[in-house]
Amino acid sequence: MDRIKITGGAPLHGVIPISGAKNAALPLMIASLLSEDVLTLTNVPRLADVALLARILGNHGLDVTIAGKRPGELELTGQTVRLDARSIVDTTAPYELVSRMRASFWVLGPLLARMGHARVSLPGGCAIGTRPVDFLLMAMERLGAKIEIENGYAVAEAKNGLKGAEIDFPKVTVGGTHVALMAATLAEGTTVIHNAAREPEIVDVADCLIKMGAKIKGAGTSTIEISGVSRLQGAHHRVISDRIEAGTYAMCVAMAGGDVMLEGAQPELFENALDVLREAGAEIAATNEGIRVRRNGHGIDPVAVTTEPFPGFPTDLQAQLMGLMTKAKGKSRITETIFENRFMHVQELARLGAHIHLDGQTAIVEGVSTLKGAPVMATDLRASVSLVIAGLAAQGDTVVNRVYHLDRGFESLERKLAACGAQIERISGEG
Ligand SMILES: CC(=O)N[C@H]1[C@@H](OP(=O)(O)OP(=O)(O)OC[C@H]2O[C@@H](n3ccc(=O)[nH]c3=O)[C@H](O)[C@@H]2O)O[C@H](CO)[C@@H](O)[C@@H]1O
Numbered sequence: 072m073d074r075i076k077i078t079g080g081a082p083l084h085g086v087i088p089i090s091g092a093k094n095a096a097l098p099l100m101i102a103s104l105l106s107e108d109v110l111t112l113t114n115v116p117r118l119a120d121v122a123l124l125a126r127i128l129g130n131h132g133l134d135v136t137i138a139g140k141r142p143g144e145l146e147l148t149g150q151t152v153r154l155d156a157r158s159i160v161d162t163t164a165p166y167e168l169v170s171r172m173r174a175s176f177w178v179l180g181p182l183l184a185r186m187g188h189a190r191v192s193l194p195g196g197c198a199i200g201t202r203p204v205d206f207l208l209m210a211m212e213r214l215g216a217k218i219e220i221e222n223g224y225a226v227a228e229a230k231n232g233l234k235g236a237e238i239d240f241p242k243v244t245v246g247g248t249h250v251a252l253m254a255a256t257l258a259e260g261t262t263v264i265h266n267a268a269r270e271p272e273i274v275d276v277a278d279c280l281i282k283m284g285a286k287i288k289g290a291g292t293s294t295i296e297i298s299g300v301s302r303l304q305g306a307h308h309r310v311i312s313d314r315i316e317a318g319t320y321a322m323c324v325a326m327a328g329g330d331v332m333l334e335g336a337q338p339e340l341f342e343n344a345l346d347v348l349r350e351a352g353a354e355i356a357a358t359n360e361g362i363r364v365r366r367n368g369h370g371i372d373p374v375a376v377t378t379e380p381f382p383g384f385p386t387d388l389q390a391q392l393m394g395l396m397t398k399a400k401g402k403s404r405i406t407e408t409i410f411e412n413r414f415m416h417v418q419e420l421a422r423l424g425a426h427i428h429l430d431g432q433t434a435i436v437e438g439v440s441t442l443k444g445a446p447v448m449a450t451d452l453r454a455s456v457s458l459v460i461a462g463l464a465a466q467g468d469t470v471v472n473r474v475y476h477l478d479r480g481f482e483s484l485e486r487k488l489a490a491c492g493a494q495i496e497r498i499s500g501e502g
């Protein structure tokens with residue numbers, strides 16, 4: 072099992088290319104199931120989740136080819152993924168695969184819409200929370216599907232096809248919005264999604280579906296209207312830049328100090344997080360190339376932040392912000408409202424000397440002047456990188472174990488940081 076070793080104290084200077092967004096690439100790949108033609112995606116990040124989803128889609132009969140960047144290349148070229156869904160041979164998504172990646176449950180919507188049936192393993196919970204799928208199932212039932220839970224599988228039928236309907240989500244759900252949006256493109260008549268998620272990744276998927284011939288209005292607002300069409304064609308689409316990866320590296324620079332250009336980062340995708348970083352004392356400037364982040368001399372100021380659906384502060388940057396605030400000049404308050412158990416990093420940050428007290432869903436972080444390196448354990452994707460952020464400013468060596476969590480969502484992390492002067496290396500093998 073790989074580990075990452077960081078020797079803290081080096082400031083960061085240089086350029087970090089920002090990859091395509093994992094959370095857009097995954098639903099875009101799944102959307103290919105809707106088309107009786109070829110969908111070609113560019114700027115797809117080289118990540119474990121992308122490779123696993125390619126396998127899952129291959130299992131349904133898609134011909135998936137991935138070309139482009141070689142491992143270790145840091146240029147902004149991304150990978151090109153060609154998905155040919157002309158023939159779907161299997162509408163079952165098995166437990167062994169779905170349990171390894173939650174987003175693969177989203178194949179339910181496109182399979183039902185195109186094939187009239189689907190049998191998809193329930194994904195189960197994960198480290199950050201129980202993460203039920205009741206809203207996704209409700210949305211498919213609203214579109215006319217009959218769903219039974221059998222032996223851990225959602226078995227869904229829509230013998231006469233899906234029918235447009237009003238879908239009102241009781242709570243904002245990214246996955247629910249993706250699934251409803253994708254399924255409604257091939258449903259007969261009009262679907263209106265109320266209380267839809269407004270995340271940029273929803274807009275990216277809608278943009279691609281429109282290129283494929285779908286009729287969609289309002290993506291990016293909380294009401295999305297879809298007029299169903301009988302078939303979707305192929306398309307070429309470039310995946311948007313990863314706002315969570317960009318926000319993470321911005322926090323690395325805020326923690327370590329220095330001056331870094333986040334090449335290809337799009338500030339309009341995470342204004343709220345950039346404002347929080349400014350409040351914390353980082354200098355942020357949008358340029359034609361991306362976002363320049365600097366912190367020289369000025370210490371880190373504490374902040375009070377609550378996670379919210381877009382356009383609020385993203386839960387996917389909560390752990391990283393907490394890593395940064397461990398060295399702030401005072402007391403920060405970080406409240407998590409999206410997932411009930413997304414504080415697994417607290418105990419690991421404490422191993423580096425952080426002072427964090429939990430009060431229900433709020434973490435009170437008392438900044439300390441010195442963190443000290445230690446062996447720590449990654450518990451989930453974003454928690455793992457919060458430990459890297461803390462390690463960048465800790466005295467001595469921090470070794471992050473269970474790096475496979477990090478590899479789900481951060482392409483070439485150690486290379487990107489090392490190219491800017493961080494003392495960081497991957498240690499391959501057992502241990
Ligand atoms: C691959 C991907 O894009 N993952 C993102 C997606 O996850 P995901 O789509 O799973 O997250 P949701 O937006 O659906 O979850 C939001 C909240 O709704 C609850 N809920 C959701 C569905 C449901 O059927 N029932 C229910 O109760 C969840 O438990 C959670 O409390 O959005 C999250 C919130 O921005 C991000 O942290 C994840 O990185």
Ligand SMILES: C=C(OP(=O)(O)O)C(=O)O
Binds near residue numbers: 094172173174452453
């Ligand atoms: C929680 C995340 O991903 P997933 O929904 O795939 O678990 C994430 O990207 O931070």
